[in-house]
Amino acid sequence: MEPEINLRATLECGQVFHWQERDDGAWEGLIGNVHAVVRENAVGLEVVQGDPAAVARYFALDHDLGRIYAGFPRDATMLAALDFCRGLRIIRQPAWECLATFITSSMKQVTHIRQMSHALRARFGRGVRGSRLRSYPSPAALAAASEEDLRGCGLGYRAKNLRATAQRVASGEADLEAWRQLDDAALREALCTLPGVGRKVANCVMLFGFERCGAFPVDTWIARIMREHYWRGRAKPTPLALERRLAKRFGPHAGYAQQYLFHHARMTQRRARR
DNA sequence: ACCCAGGGGCAAG
C-alpha cells in the first residue's frame, strides 16, 4: 500500500515556494538542483520525471502519518484542520534554500515569498537541465551579490540580512550540515545567531529544513488561532509565551499540527479577512 | 487612504 499524500496541500501550504502546477495536473519543481515532475494518483505519488528514491525522501513518504495524527489533540479546531489537510507532508527541503527563503519571509504574504524566490532564482540561480525552473542561488552567489541587486528582487530591508547570512554560510563560518548533529535547543540557538533569523524563522527552518517535527513556529496566524481556541486567560499572550506553554500540548509532532492549523485557517479564512 | 503580511533587531522600561 502506497503512503498517502495530498500534493496540493503539501506544495501550497507555505513550507516551499517554487513548485508549479502544470496544465495536465502534474507538479514541476526542483529537488536540490535536479528536475522533478510528480503527480498524485489513486494509489499515491507517481514520479513522472526524476529519481524515485530522491522524490520519496524529499516528500518524506516514510513519515507515518497515522502515528502522527494519533498524537494530535482531539479538539474540534484540530480535527477540522486534520480533515481539511489530511495527507499534507512536511517535506525534507534543502537547509540553505529553506533558511534563505524564510529570511525573506518576514512581514510578507506567501504569494510575495513566492515572487521573491522566483526573482532570486531568475537573477542568481542556474539553469537546470530539462526544466524551465532555475536552481535556488547558492550561498556564494548571494554572498557575492550587492544589496542593491537583492533589493531589486523585491526584498526591501531583508536584502541586508540575506546577504549577511549568505556570507556566513559561504565562508564556512556557519556550517549548516554540521549543525544537523545538534539537539533542538542548540540548533535553534545556532540558527538565531544568523542575521535575519529570530525564533520564528529558526523554528520554520528546523521544521522544514532539519526534520525537527516538534519545532513550533508562531506567526500571526498561529498566534490568533492559539488565542482564540487554546488560551484561557486575560492578558494577550506574546508569541513566545504561546510557544512555550502550548507546543507540548500538540505532542512530539507539534510542527505537523501547527502546519495543519496554519494551512486550514489560511485557506478557509482568506476571503473573509477583507 | 488605510491596513496587514509565516518578524527581527535594537533601545528603553
Add this chain to the structure above:
DNA sequence: CTTGCCCATGGG
C-alpha cells in the same frame, strides 16, 4: 525578561 518602534514592499 518584556515592550515600542522602525525597517520596505505589495496587495486587498
